[in-house]
Amino acid sequence: MNGVEPGTPCWADLATPGLEDAQRFYPQLFGWTGRVSPDPAAGGYTIFLKDGKAVAGAGPPASPDQVPIWSTYVATDDADLVATRVETAGGQVVVAPFDVLDQGRMAVLADPAGAVFSVWQPMAMRGAELFNEPGSMCWNELVTPDPDRAKEFYALVFGWHPEERPAGPVTYTGWRCGARIVAGMMPQLEPLPGDLPAYWSVFFAVADADAIAARAAELGGTILVPPRDNPAGRTAALRDPHGALFHITALR
Template identity: 50%
Template sequence: MTHPTPGVPNWVDLGTADLEDATRFYTELFGWEADVSGEEYGGYTTFRLDGRAAAGAGPLYGEGQPTAWSTYVATDDADAVAARVEAAGGKVLVAPFDVMYQGRMAAFLDQAGAPFSVWQPGSMKGADVFDVPGALAWNELATRDVEGSAAFYGAVFGWVAREISVQGLPYLVWELAGKTVAGMRMMDATWPQDLPPHWMVYFATADCDESAAYAQSLGAQVARPPSDVPIGRYAVLEDPQGGLFALLQSVTA
């Protein structure tokens, strides 16, 4: 793949309470192959789609840490991002560090408490495949502080928030240099109050209903059943360890 564009999401990975079962679930669901790293990487698993890196997974390291998918934004300077995060009111959870020769990463909380990460590529550039069934299709922040989040990510990555309408409801897309890179939705009163702000990852599918049903047969729970939106059809699922993710069948799928 070409070198990732700084400021654009380029990788997602799963921190899970049961890496073996998560590997079973996702490889069955998306047809991924599991490429397990050596001990020096703690058994980190790269999921490949037709040989190309699609996503990753690893065990949980913090006590009480929930199973969750993480969104990584590409950068050419993780340390500079860390400084901007703190200046904008966020928090550095994991300070920038080198992952051997693979790259450099850091993890943060935004001003409202949503976790996200950055990846400064070394030999590992990020995902090699996007927008085909089984690959990453969209990254979306769900937050109760839309204005604060728009200001925060604008300061950190230079994103510009633009409001659009989805089924008559306001929705924001983030643009960088005129290109859409991510989305944001408001967590209104209909969202569970104990659900914190978070980044949702969407994986492409050719048939949302079929994939959601198959995920259930593999042990997933349906958090939001397949629903139509202007760009296609989507569903939100909870994997067997409790990790939330979404399926997206685009209108061109």
């Protein structure tokens, strides 16, 4: 398998009814350029590039009633096997594994608390080509009302091992895959209005969290949680003009 190792978040994309707005908003926010697929079957799917390297994607929603959402993709060398593990572990196969043209094979899945994520088995497209640099994905985090159940589920599905660390009034969990902590988890204390009680968050690295949050508001987005310091850096939670949640972090 080329690219990101199995069990590691490798891609993020946005499903939104406001694709044209997203094609304007995110390039103005992060300095991305957009490359729209010429294949009519792709529905205008757009690969966002930072310094010529793929960092994220955006496309139309799978159904008209789907809320705008950023999705985390975890790399795998067998999407069908992961889907089977998800069902065995008490999760749900939302969209069964299928080939995305010649780019890769994917499935949309949900854990027992309803947090939706995807897996990506690469073919022509391996996933993101840049991480942990301004304008690229730097972290993925599960927010859930049932951390104990999540620990069992993701251990069975991806072989992740939880490592807990105190983080103020709550316990933060790092997901270890092999030698690396590849993602995180924290308990959901107050569900966001209109959102599921469990969800995966996508974080993008920025040079200045305060400036990017202010710029997002200027461009029609919303500052959900203003920039604040944490052990990883300075982080804010934002919504784009159509309501899709994402985070930014100025890494330490």
